[in-house]
Amino acid sequence: LRQGTVMEDSNYCFGEGGAGTFSDGKLFTRATKRGPVREVYEIFVAHGAPREILTDAHPHIGSNLLPSVVKAIRESILSAGGEIHFNARVEHLLRSADGRRIRGAVCADGREFAADAVLLATGHSARDVYRMMLAEGLALEQKPFAVGVRIEHPQAFVDARQYHLRPDRKRPEQLPAARYSVTTTIRDRGVHSFCMCPGGFIVPAATENDEVVVNGMSLARRDSPFANAGFVVSVHPEDTESFRREHGVLAGVAYQKALETASSRAGGGMQKAPAQKVEDFLNGRVSSSLLPTSYHPGITSHPLHELLPGEIVWRMREGLRQFDHKWRGFAGASAQLIGCETRTSSPVRIPRDPATLEHPGLEGLYPCGEGAGYAGGIVSAALDGRRCAEAMARQMSR
Structure with missing residues (x-):
């Protein structure tokens, strides 16, 4: 920002933590019927957030503390066997031969990631994802x-x-x-x-x-x-x-x-x-x-x-x-x-089946969170992510 320019593929709205890291981790939510809000708070505390968020009426982590919390969450993912790939902008979705089921994604640098299911949780500012979906014939609202x-x-x-x-x-x-x-x-x-x-x-x-x-x-x-x-x-x-x-x-x-x-x-x-x-x-x-x-x-x-x-x-x-x-x-x-x-929320919703949470046009694709139009903040997005992950697990077990 000292030069007044934006890195368009890697900035405060994308990547590790996204806008939540550059913002300040406001955790107050009215989405109490969507799932276990306290468990979300406890995950943050387990990764370094102040314990006061468990009791405050309007819990808040702070822009200076949240980046280290997000990094700690990344370490938990890695220690559990997950992988993190930075600088991996998705440009194309891989499909089965009949085009009905997702098989992975292709990145801008040519890397391919195979998958039986894909959770699409890009945040509300990844406009290139909306354009990609339209180009691939997938419905938006x-x-x-x-x-x-x-x-x-x-x-x-x-x-x-x-x-x-x-x-x-x-x-x-x-x-x-x-x-x-x-x-x-x-x-x-x-x-x-x-x-x-x-x-x-x-x-x-x-x-x-x-x-x-x-x-x-x-x-x-x-x-x-x-x-x-x-x-x-x-x-x-x-x-x-x-x-x-x-x-x-x-x-x-x-x-x-x-x-x-x-x-x-x-x-x-x-x-x-x-x-x-x-x-x-x-x-x-x-x-x-x-x-x-x-x-x-x-x-x-x-x-x-x-x-x-x-x-x-x-x-x-x-x-x-x-x-x-x-x-x-x-x-x-x-x-x-x-x-x-202007970025209060996404002006687009990515449709999904109310029972399976999959996109109706592509089996195995799970639109999730604020960018898909199903959340309005950190906690509601976390709860939606949990719900989608559970739906993916049920589908994989079948």
């Missing part, structure tokens, strides 16, 4: 997702509001950096905060060099002077109609990509991001100056109300006004927007 920006406040402001502190009082050291969650519905579309990072940083999350994408992370101590959260609006398949004629089922991906390349141009290159004070966004004017930020590549003043689609802008404005009415200052002079946040 559009699904809702969300886009917007990161909203950033001073952490002291969030602390004061959540802990009811006087303006001259700092948060007591015994209390954690305060967090928040806001949500509403405006004309059949959700407007909500996403992946709130108390004491955190806004970070780049692009996967190609013509994009700017922002995300959020926190270290274990959550001691940054800034708080940030995704501030996003739901996008339904019908909202991407203008992209469908050219891109078909990948219309949502094209919608995301258009915003990301526009953000890159607006930022001026080198992964600089377009930004605007919230008050200026609400009043439709360019910010003559910008506030301090945690986003290290830098920010450029740009009218986000012109960059984002109109149906996103007016819903964001209404949502900001609603939240400011309930929480005075949320849309005030200390708040700033940085764009764009």
